[in-house]
Amino acid sequence: MRSNITQYELVAPKSLDAILQILADSPDRYTPIAGGTELMVALGAGRLQQKKLISLWNLGELRFFEVTPDAVHIGAGATFTDIRNHPVITSELSLLSQAASWTGSIANQNRGTLGGNIVNGSPAADSPPALLAYDATVTLVSTRGSRTIPYRSFHLSYKKTVLAPDELLHSITLPRNLIGYKTYIRKVGTRNAQAISKVAIAAIARTKHGAIESIRIGAASLRETPARLIATEQSLLNQTVTPATIAAARSALLSETLPIDDIRSTAKYRAAVAANLLEEFLHTL
């Protein structure tokens, strides 16, 4: 059923300070809305619970890129199209531009933002596996100040994050020093565009004299939040890729993931495919 549109409030302050002040002052908190590719779907279907919204769309203070010698800082309001068009991301951090390329369709990429993709907290979101593989940090802001934390500790449980009611995700930072790393990303879904993933894996690894000296693996749709696969990484550290280490890594992956049955796939399929994706990556090392 359609929503009664008149019961929704939307405000669009012109500055980040004004937005943070409203979030700090309002006892019944506002819900931020950026490109609307999630919340407007709920509105159209008559199931948008939040009645007071605050627009972050196209706010210059959140839609930016800053490149330093060590890192790329991406404003939470950068769209997937912005990310696909950024020369440093496409050349050095291509797992993220790849993920952006299969997020929704071109129209969705023109509106959907990296910050929205993260804060929405879907375990199936397209950008988190790449962000986890790159060991991104996230900067959160409020009138009380700002804090920067590892992205891997941002999600607490299904759709729950560490964001306080008065806080906004401000930016995402990706380190640039990735010389010598092999990278991998693959999404398995019914089709590339416009389909939510059944399972996705992103990973980076570096070997020295044949042994894996550094590896990070991010996954979608294998736990209730986007997840770093720490036990799997540990099982591979200082190992060479052999049938035995592959088998150990596959079983570590299965031990630390908890995929579910839902309309898109089954737990059994997700587990089998995730292990196969990992193995496909290990064969490239």
Add this chain to the structure above:
Amino acid sequence: MTQIHFTVNGESKALEAPPMKRLLDVLREDLHLTGAKEGCGEGECGSCSVLMNGDLVNSCLVPILQAEGAQITTIEGVAITEQLHPIQQCFLENGGAQCGICTPGMILATHHLLKKYKDPSLLQIQEGLSGNLCRCTGYIRIFNAVQAAALAGVAE
């Protein structure tokens, strides 16, 4: 209600609307521009596609307040005179339109694509139109129409 000022097909418009009203509904109900269609209402089918400041967007997912000050182009603004736009002519000649529900979105997605790539590969055409679903043509004739439009050099 909020006062909204924006430009639609080159004409400036001022109207009052609830700020969360969908751009699609403002176009259809307030401005009587019914070229943009509602298919899925969730950003998957592309039949409500319009250009917002030159970018392809699903108008069912844009709250009208976020279109404040924007330049919107709908299918009604593609042909400036009584003559069809060359992209429309190519869709007509190549059988790229059948029932017509997806066609306005397909034309606008093509417009956006040809601005980016003057001579798109088949893969780029498929990606550019991947958010626009058609249940009639099987897409081949649509791809042919886009290639014909590219050959005709319609990109601005």
